[in-house]
Amino acid sequence: MTHILRIDSSIKTQGSISRQLTDDIVAKLLAAHPKATVTARDLGANPLPATDANWLVAVNTPADKRTAEQAEIAAQSDALIAELKASNVVVIGLPIYNFALPSQLKSWLDQMARAGETFRYSEAGPEGLVKDTRAIVAYSSNGTxxxxxxxxxxxxxxxxxxxxxxxxxxxxxxDHYAIDAEDSLKSANDDIARLAA
Known part of the structure:
Protein backbone atom coordinates (compact mmCIF):
# COMPACT_ATOMS: atom_id res chain seq x y z
CA MET A 1 0.00 0.00 0.00
CA THR A 2 1.21 3.51 -0.77
CA HIS A 3 2.03 5.69 2.21
CA ILE A 4 2.48 9.44 1.73
CA LEU A 5 4.40 11.64 4.15
CA ARG A 6 3.40 15.29 3.79
CA ILE A 7 5.74 17.94 5.18
CA ASP A 8 4.60 21.57 5.27
CA SER A 9 7.07 24.21 6.40
CA SER A 10 5.41 27.54 5.61
CA ILE A 11 4.91 29.81 8.62
CA LYS A 12 1.71 31.00 6.93
CA THR A 13 -1.33 28.97 7.89
CA GLN A 14 -3.50 30.94 5.47
CA GLY A 15 -2.65 32.06 1.93
CA SER A 16 0.42 29.85 1.60
CA ILE A 17 1.25 28.89 -1.97
CA SER A 18 3.44 25.96 -0.91
CA ARG A 19 0.56 24.58 1.19
CA GLN A 20 -1.82 24.99 -1.75
CA LEU A 21 0.63 23.05 -3.93
CA THR A 22 1.14 20.26 -1.39
CA ASP A 23 -2.66 20.01 -1.15
CA ASP A 24 -2.88 19.59 -4.92
CA ILE A 25 0.00 17.10 -5.13
CA VAL A 26 -1.41 14.91 -2.36
CA ALA A 27 -4.88 15.09 -3.96
CA LYS A 28 -3.43 13.86 -7.25
CA LEU A 29 -1.62 11.00 -5.53
CA LEU A 30 -4.76 10.00 -3.60
CA ALA A 31 -6.86 10.08 -6.78
CA ALA A 32 -4.47 7.56 -8.32
CA HIS A 33 -4.10 5.54 -5.09
CA PRO A 34 -7.41 5.80 -3.18
CA LYS A 35 -6.25 3.36 -0.49
CA ALA A 36 -3.07 5.31 0.22
CA THR A 37 -2.52 6.60 3.73
CA VAL A 38 -1.17 10.04 4.60
CA THR A 39 0.90 11.20 7.55
CA ALA A 40 1.01 15.01 7.77
CA ARG A 41 3.60 16.98 9.69
CA ASP A 42 3.16 20.76 9.84
CA LEU A 43 6.53 22.22 10.73
CA GLY A 44 5.30 25.77 10.27
CA ALA A 45 2.55 25.45 12.86
CA ASN A 46 4.47 23.04 15.09
CA PRO A 47 8.21 23.75 14.78
CA LEU A 48 10.69 21.13 15.87
CA PRO A 49 13.31 21.95 18.47
CA ALA A 50 16.69 22.89 17.06
CA THR A 51 19.46 20.36 17.48
CA ASP A 52 21.98 21.23 20.19
CA ALA A 53 24.71 19.62 22.28
CA ASN A 54 22.17 17.71 24.40
CA TRP A 55 20.55 16.32 21.25
CA LEU A 56 23.91 15.25 19.85
CA VAL A 57 24.78 13.34 23.02
CA ALA A 58 21.31 11.80 23.27
CA VAL A 59 21.12 10.40 19.75
CA ASN A 60 24.69 9.10 19.91
CA THR A 61 24.15 7.28 23.20
CA PRO A 62 22.99 3.65 22.82
CA ALA A 63 19.27 3.42 23.53
CA ASP A 64 19.73 1.11 26.53
CA LYS A 65 22.18 3.56 28.13
CA ARG A 66 20.24 6.78 27.73
CA THR A 67 18.95 8.71 30.71
CA ALA A 68 15.22 9.46 30.81
CA GLU A 69 15.93 12.96 29.51
CA GLN A 70 18.11 11.62 26.69
CA ALA A 71 15.46 9.06 25.75
CA GLU A 72 12.86 11.84 25.49
CA ILE A 73 15.16 13.94 23.30
CA ALA A 74 16.01 11.03 20.99
CA ALA A 75 12.38 9.90 20.73
CA GLN A 76 11.45 12.91 18.58
CA SER A 77 14.25 12.21 16.10
CA ASP A 78 13.42 8.50 16.09
CA ALA A 79 9.76 9.25 15.29
CA LEU A 80 10.70 11.52 12.37
CA ILE A 81 13.04 8.93 10.92
CA ALA A 82 10.38 6.21 11.28
CA GLU A 83 7.86 8.40 9.43
CA LEU A 84 10.26 8.91 6.56
CA LYS A 85 11.26 5.25 6.32
CA ALA A 86 7.60 4.16 6.34
CA SER A 87 6.73 6.36 3.35
CA ASN A 88 6.76 5.55 -0.34
CA VAL A 89 6.34 9.20 -1.28
CA VAL A 90 7.30 12.31 0.67
CA VAL A 91 5.67 15.58 -0.41
CA ILE A 92 7.56 18.61 0.87
CA GLY A 93 6.42 22.21 0.87
CA LEU A 94 9.45 24.43 0.23
CA PRO A 95 8.65 28.14 0.53
CA ILE A 96 11.68 30.33 -0.07
CA TYR A 97 12.60 32.67 2.78
CA ASN A 98 15.49 35.04 2.13
CA PHE A 99 16.72 32.91 -0.79
CA ALA A 100 16.93 29.74 1.32
CA LEU A 101 14.76 27.09 2.93
CA PRO A 102 12.83 27.85 6.14
CA SER A 103 14.60 27.15 9.42
CA GLN A 104 11.66 24.86 10.26
CA LEU A 105 12.53 22.59 7.34
CA LYS A 106 16.25 22.74 8.15
CA SER A 107 15.44 21.54 11.69
CA TRP A 108 13.54 18.57 10.23
CA LEU A 109 16.54 17.63 8.09
CA ASP A 110 18.92 18.07 11.02
CA GLN A 111 16.80 15.84 13.26
CA MET A 112 17.00 13.03 10.70
CA ALA A 113 20.65 13.32 9.66
CA ARG A 114 21.95 10.47 11.82
CA ALA A 115 24.69 8.01 10.92
CA GLY A 116 23.41 4.46 11.08
CA GLU A 117 19.81 5.60 10.68
CA THR A 118 19.43 7.60 7.46
CA PHE A 119 23.00 7.21 6.15
CA ARG A 120 26.19 5.32 6.83
CA TYR A 121 29.82 5.81 6.01
CA SER A 122 31.46 3.20 3.81
CA GLU A 123 34.79 2.85 2.05
CA ALA A 124 33.10 4.33 -1.02
CA GLY A 125 31.81 7.33 0.99
CA PRO A 126 28.41 8.13 2.52
CA GLU A 127 25.52 5.83 1.60
CA GLY A 128 21.87 6.75 2.08
CA LEU A 129 19.76 4.23 3.97
CA VAL A 130 16.27 5.44 3.01
CA LYS A 131 15.54 3.35 -0.05
CA ASP A 132 12.66 3.18 -2.52
CA THR A 133 11.19 6.53 -1.52
CA ARG A 134 10.19 9.23 -3.98
CA ALA A 135 10.12 12.94 -3.15
CA ILE A 136 7.94 15.65 -4.70
CA VAL A 137 8.87 19.18 -3.64
CA ALA A 138 6.51 22.16 -3.89
CA TYR A 139 8.82 25.13 -4.42
CA SER A 140 7.20 28.54 -3.93
CA SER A 141 8.72 31.99 -4.12
CA ASN A 142 7.73 35.55 -4.89
CA GLY A 143 10.67 36.00 -7.22
CA THR A 144 13.55 33.61 -6.52
CA ASP A 175 8.67 30.82 -8.37
CA HIS A 176 7.60 34.30 -9.52
CA TYR A 177 4.32 34.85 -7.68
CA ALA A 178 4.92 38.54 -6.85
CA ILE A 179 5.81 39.27 -10.47
CA ASP A 180 2.97 37.39 -12.20
CA ALA A 181 0.78 35.40 -9.82
CA GLU A 182 -1.41 33.87 -12.52
CA ASP A 183 1.50 32.65 -14.64
CA SER A 184 3.43 31.45 -11.59
CA LEU A 185 0.53 29.28 -10.42
CA LYS A 186 -0.14 28.05 -13.96
CA SER A 187 3.47 26.93 -14.22
CA ALA A 188 3.17 24.98 -10.96
CA ASN A 189 -0.15 23.44 -11.99
CA ASP A 190 1.39 22.37 -15.29
CA ASP A 191 4.20 20.71 -13.32
CA ILE A 192 1.64 18.87 -11.20
CA ALA A 193 -0.27 17.73 -14.30
CA ARG A 194 2.94 16.20 -15.64
CA LEU A 195 3.69 14.29 -12.45
CA ALA A 196 3.34 10.54 -12.65
CA ALA A 197 1.00 9.49 -9.89
Whole structure:
Protein backbone atom coordinates (compact mmCIF):
# COMPACT_ATOMS: atom_id res chain seq x y z
CA MET A 1 0.00 0.00 0.00
CA THR A 2 1.21 3.51 -0.77
CA HIS A 3 2.03 5.69 2.21
CA ILE A 4 2.48 9.44 1.73
CA LEU A 5 4.40 11.64 4.15
CA ARG A 6 3.40 15.29 3.79
CA ILE A 7 5.74 17.94 5.18
CA ASP A 8 4.60 21.57 5.27
CA SER A 9 7.07 24.21 6.40
CA SER A 10 5.41 27.54 5.61
CA ILE A 11 4.91 29.81 8.62
CA LYS A 12 1.71 31.00 6.93
CA THR A 13 -1.33 28.97 7.89
CA GLN A 14 -3.50 30.94 5.47
CA GLY A 15 -2.65 32.06 1.93
CA SER A 16 0.42 29.85 1.60
CA ILE A 17 1.25 28.89 -1.97
CA SER A 18 3.44 25.96 -0.91
CA ARG A 19 0.56 24.58 1.19
CA GLN A 20 -1.82 24.99 -1.75
CA LEU A 21 0.63 23.05 -3.93
CA THR A 22 1.14 20.26 -1.39
CA ASP A 23 -2.66 20.01 -1.15
CA ASP A 24 -2.88 19.59 -4.92
CA ILE A 25 0.00 17.10 -5.13
CA VAL A 26 -1.41 14.91 -2.36
CA ALA A 27 -4.88 15.09 -3.96
CA LYS A 28 -3.43 13.86 -7.25
CA LEU A 29 -1.62 11.00 -5.53
CA LEU A 30 -4.76 10.00 -3.60
CA ALA A 31 -6.86 10.08 -6.78
CA ALA A 32 -4.47 7.56 -8.32
CA HIS A 33 -4.10 5.54 -5.09
CA PRO A 34 -7.41 5.80 -3.18
CA LYS A 35 -6.25 3.36 -0.49
CA ALA A 36 -3.07 5.31 0.22
CA THR A 37 -2.52 6.60 3.73
CA VAL A 38 -1.17 10.04 4.60
CA THR A 39 0.90 11.20 7.55
CA ALA A 40 1.01 15.01 7.77
CA ARG A 41 3.60 16.98 9.69
CA ASP A 42 3.16 20.76 9.84
CA LEU A 43 6.53 22.22 10.73
CA GLY A 44 5.30 25.77 10.27
CA ALA A 45 2.55 25.45 12.86
CA ASN A 46 4.47 23.04 15.09
CA PRO A 47 8.21 23.75 14.78
CA LEU A 48 10.69 21.13 15.87
CA PRO A 49 13.31 21.95 18.47
CA ALA A 50 16.69 22.89 17.06
CA THR A 51 19.46 20.36 17.48
CA ASP A 52 21.98 21.23 20.19
CA ALA A 53 24.71 19.62 22.28
CA ASN A 54 22.17 17.71 24.40
CA TRP A 55 20.55 16.32 21.25
CA LEU A 56 23.91 15.25 19.85
CA VAL A 57 24.78 13.34 23.02
CA ALA A 58 21.31 11.80 23.27
CA VAL A 59 21.12 10.40 19.75
CA ASN A 60 24.69 9.10 19.91
CA THR A 61 24.15 7.28 23.20
CA PRO A 62 22.99 3.65 22.82
CA ALA A 63 19.27 3.42 23.53
CA ASP A 64 19.73 1.11 26.53
CA LYS A 65 22.18 3.56 28.13
CA ARG A 66 20.24 6.78 27.73
CA THR A 67 18.95 8.71 30.71
CA ALA A 68 15.22 9.46 30.81
CA GLU A 69 15.93 12.96 29.51
CA GLN A 70 18.11 11.62 26.69
CA ALA A 71 15.46 9.06 25.75
CA GLU A 72 12.86 11.84 25.49
CA ILE A 73 15.16 13.94 23.30
CA ALA A 74 16.01 11.03 20.99
CA ALA A 75 12.38 9.90 20.73
CA GLN A 76 11.45 12.91 18.58
CA SER A 77 14.25 12.21 16.10
CA ASP A 78 13.42 8.50 16.09
CA ALA A 79 9.76 9.25 15.29
CA LEU A 80 10.70 11.52 12.37
CA ILE A 81 13.04 8.93 10.92
CA ALA A 82 10.38 6.21 11.28
CA GLU A 83 7.86 8.40 9.43
CA LEU A 84 10.26 8.91 6.56
CA LYS A 85 11.26 5.25 6.32
CA ALA A 86 7.60 4.16 6.34
CA SER A 87 6.73 6.36 3.35
CA ASN A 88 6.76 5.55 -0.34
CA VAL A 89 6.34 9.20 -1.28
CA VAL A 90 7.30 12.31 0.67
CA VAL A 91 5.67 15.58 -0.41
CA ILE A 92 7.56 18.61 0.87
CA GLY A 93 6.42 22.21 0.87
CA LEU A 94 9.45 24.43 0.23
CA PRO A 95 8.65 28.14 0.53
CA ILE A 96 11.68 30.33 -0.07
CA TYR A 97 12.60 32.67 2.78
CA ASN A 98 15.49 35.04 2.13
CA PHE A 99 16.72 32.91 -0.79
CA ALA A 100 16.93 29.74 1.32
CA LEU A 101 14.76 27.09 2.93
CA PRO A 102 12.83 27.85 6.14
CA SER A 103 14.60 27.15 9.42
CA GLN A 104 11.66 24.86 10.26
CA LEU A 105 12.53 22.59 7.34
CA LYS A 106 16.25 22.74 8.15
CA SER A 107 15.44 21.54 11.69
CA TRP A 108 13.54 18.57 10.23
CA LEU A 109 16.54 17.63 8.09
CA ASP A 110 18.92 18.07 11.02
CA GLN A 111 16.80 15.84 13.26
CA MET A 112 17.00 13.03 10.70
CA ALA A 113 20.65 13.32 9.66
CA ARG A 114 21.95 10.47 11.82
CA ALA A 115 24.69 8.01 10.92
CA GLY A 116 23.41 4.46 11.08
CA GLU A 117 19.81 5.60 10.68
CA THR A 118 19.43 7.60 7.46
CA PHE A 119 23.00 7.21 6.15
CA ARG A 120 26.19 5.32 6.83
CA TYR A 121 29.82 5.81 6.01
CA SER A 122 31.46 3.20 3.81
CA GLU A 123 34.79 2.85 2.05
CA ALA A 124 33.10 4.33 -1.02
CA GLY A 125 31.81 7.33 0.99
CA PRO A 126 28.41 8.13 2.52
CA GLU A 127 25.52 5.83 1.60
CA GLY A 128 21.87 6.75 2.08
CA LEU A 129 19.76 4.23 3.97
CA VAL A 130 16.27 5.44 3.01
CA LYS A 131 15.54 3.35 -0.05
CA ASP A 132 12.66 3.18 -2.52
CA THR A 133 11.19 6.53 -1.52
CA ARG A 134 10.19 9.23 -3.98
CA ALA A 135 10.12 12.94 -3.15
CA ILE A 136 7.94 15.65 -4.70
CA VAL A 137 8.87 19.18 -3.64
CA ALA A 138 6.51 22.16 -3.89
CA TYR A 139 8.82 25.13 -4.42
CA SER A 140 7.20 28.54 -3.93
CA SER A 141 8.72 31.99 -4.12
CA ASN A 142 7.73 35.55 -4.89
CA GLY A 143 10.67 36.00 -7.22
CA THR A 144 13.55 33.61 -6.52
CA UNK A 145 13.54 31.49 -9.63
CA UNK A 146 14.29 27.84 -8.97
CA UNK A 147 17.77 26.91 -10.13
CA UNK A 148 18.92 30.52 -10.38
CA UNK A 149 22.12 31.86 -8.82
CA UNK A 150 20.13 33.18 -5.86
CA UNK A 151 18.27 29.92 -5.17
CA UNK A 152 20.11 28.43 -2.18
CA UNK A 153 17.27 26.08 -1.27
CA UNK A 154 16.38 23.58 -4.00
CA UNK A 155 19.92 22.29 -4.55
CA UNK A 156 20.51 21.91 -0.83
CA UNK A 157 17.25 20.04 -0.28
CA UNK A 158 17.93 17.75 -3.26
CA UNK A 159 21.42 17.06 -1.86
CA UNK A 160 20.14 16.25 1.64
CA UNK A 161 17.42 13.93 0.32
CA UNK A 162 20.03 12.19 -1.83
CA UNK A 163 22.32 11.94 1.21
CA UNK A 164 19.50 10.04 2.93
CA UNK A 165 19.11 7.80 -0.15
CA UNK A 166 16.17 9.56 -1.84
CA UNK A 167 17.34 10.20 -5.39
CA UNK A 168 13.96 10.27 -7.19
CA UNK A 169 13.22 13.95 -6.52
CA UNK A 170 10.81 16.05 -8.59
CA UNK A 171 10.00 19.72 -8.20
CA UNK A 172 6.78 21.66 -8.77
CA UNK A 173 7.58 25.37 -8.94
CA UNK A 174 5.63 28.57 -8.48
CA ASP A 175 8.67 30.82 -8.37
CA HIS A 176 7.60 34.30 -9.52
CA TYR A 177 4.32 34.85 -7.68
CA ALA A 178 4.92 38.54 -6.85
CA ILE A 179 5.81 39.27 -10.47
CA ASP A 180 2.97 37.39 -12.20
CA ALA A 181 0.78 35.40 -9.82
CA GLU A 182 -1.41 33.87 -12.52
CA ASP A 183 1.50 32.65 -14.64
CA SER A 184 3.43 31.45 -11.59
CA LEU A 185 0.53 29.28 -10.42
CA LYS A 186 -0.14 28.05 -13.96
CA SER A 187 3.47 26.93 -14.22
CA ALA A 188 3.17 24.98 -10.96
CA ASN A 189 -0.15 23.44 -11.99
CA ASP A 190 1.39 22.37 -15.29
CA ASP A 191 4.20 20.71 -13.32
CA ILE A 192 1.64 18.87 -11.20
CA ALA A 193 -0.27 17.73 -14.30
CA ARG A 194 2.94 16.20 -15.64
CA LEU A 195 3.69 14.29 -12.45
CA ALA A 196 3.34 10.54 -12.65
CA ALA A 197 1.00 9.49 -9.89
Missing amino acids: RMGSDIDFASGYLRHMLGFFGITDVQFVAS
